[in-house]
Amino acid sequence: MGINAQWLTFLSIVSWVVFSFMVAVIAFYSFLLLVSLFQLRRSYQLDEWEPYEELLDVSYAKPISILVPVYNESAGIFGTVRSLLSIEYPEYEIMVINDGSTDDTLAKLIESFQLVRTNKVIRQQLKTKPVKAVYRSKLYRHLFVIDKENGGKADALNAGINVSRYPYFCSIDGDSVLERSAFLKVMKPIIDSDGEVIASGGSIRIANGCEIERGEIVKVGLSRHPLVVMQVIEYLRAFLMGRIGLSRHNLLLIVSGAFGVFSKRWVIEAGGYAHTVGEDMELVVRLHRLIKERKESKKIVYVPDPVCWTEAPESLKYLRRQRRRWHRGLLESLWIHRCIIFNPKYGSIGLVSMPYFFFIEFLGPVVELAGYIIMIVSLFLGGIYIEFAILLFLLSVIYGSIFSMVAVLLEEWTVRKFPNVSDIVRLFLFSFTESLWYRPLTVWWRCEGIIDALRKKRGWGEMERKGVSK
Known part of the structure; x- marks a missing residue:
């Protein structure tokens, strides 16, 4: 067999591996889509306000500590704290943890909220770097x-847990803005389950393009920046399709650090x-692992309605840095808990959820990148390979654009956060182009994350913050 024949044989094998992988992924996502569809319709047939009204009763609700870790978040920290001060929840405390910021984050907090040093007992339940001081607001005694x-x-976050005094805590990013009723909604499954649900996460949406004043969403809008629009679509797809489907069967391995209650x-x-x-993610996997090892019947759930709005990168430079970091974090979590994968001791987490995140979420970009390379090579080979390239392209469109278009329709059918029809139309049209430019970019960045x-690259890398609040 000649060299060319060997190369063609190799190309054929890789092509069929990519084809089989994409068909399997489309089938799995179709299943998640159906589960999400029924779950969303069942949830939104309920009255929007009535189920949560009783939680305003102090005797019924569970108090919560809100932890806001910040590092050089001067641009957006005022709006974040203002949004937390105006939430609808009967009993809570806000703890902003200044993690050695080198900008004026601490000074801005002290000035804006009239902070004074206070003596507060710190229980060292978790080991952390030394706490230099604890401040309390003279204007808001729970801040x-x-x-x-x-x-x-x-x-x-561990320092915030040590200082906090309530049985539940919520982690919020320093550049985020919460809807006023978000805590009532994200806490409802925890309260209703009487201890069975030990963690609950809400939705994350893109704040770029929205009108936000004094920490409150005044008007939901869509950014004019194409890169931000694609991230909006990406978030809709991840939360409305992926997390709802996984949560329905207690398979959720990610409760976003931007908005999660534990x-x-x-x-x-x-x-x-x-x-x-x-x-x-690593904490959620470790909690699942602890639950299974103790043979407890506990759940970690996702609630689609409560929304936390956060700032998204507007440049390729910072978006690339973010996606590389996310994929590196995914591998780190999977590697730390690799003994769970295909381990029947951990039930559906070991047999379904961990393999899903390893083969589809982690290795998926590698297979997709191979598919793009095969499509390009096939165009030069001609003959039957061109037909195969077209087939792979159509599969990539279904895998990327079609599912994203469906996610946009789900948004309009259920949550309806975007009041303008023109925004929905723009999202729908942009989602159609995802497979042509945005998805190949993110696939490449995620492969870079593996590299x-x-x-053994460490650290988060600097991110640009413009601030989402006025």
């Missing part, structure tokens, strides 16, 4: 600021947040 030495996001007792018993790039992980 605290913890000033500590820099130790990273996980260390800041039982403090369970998190402390699990050892708190680990110093990883993807600390939010970063293999090179």
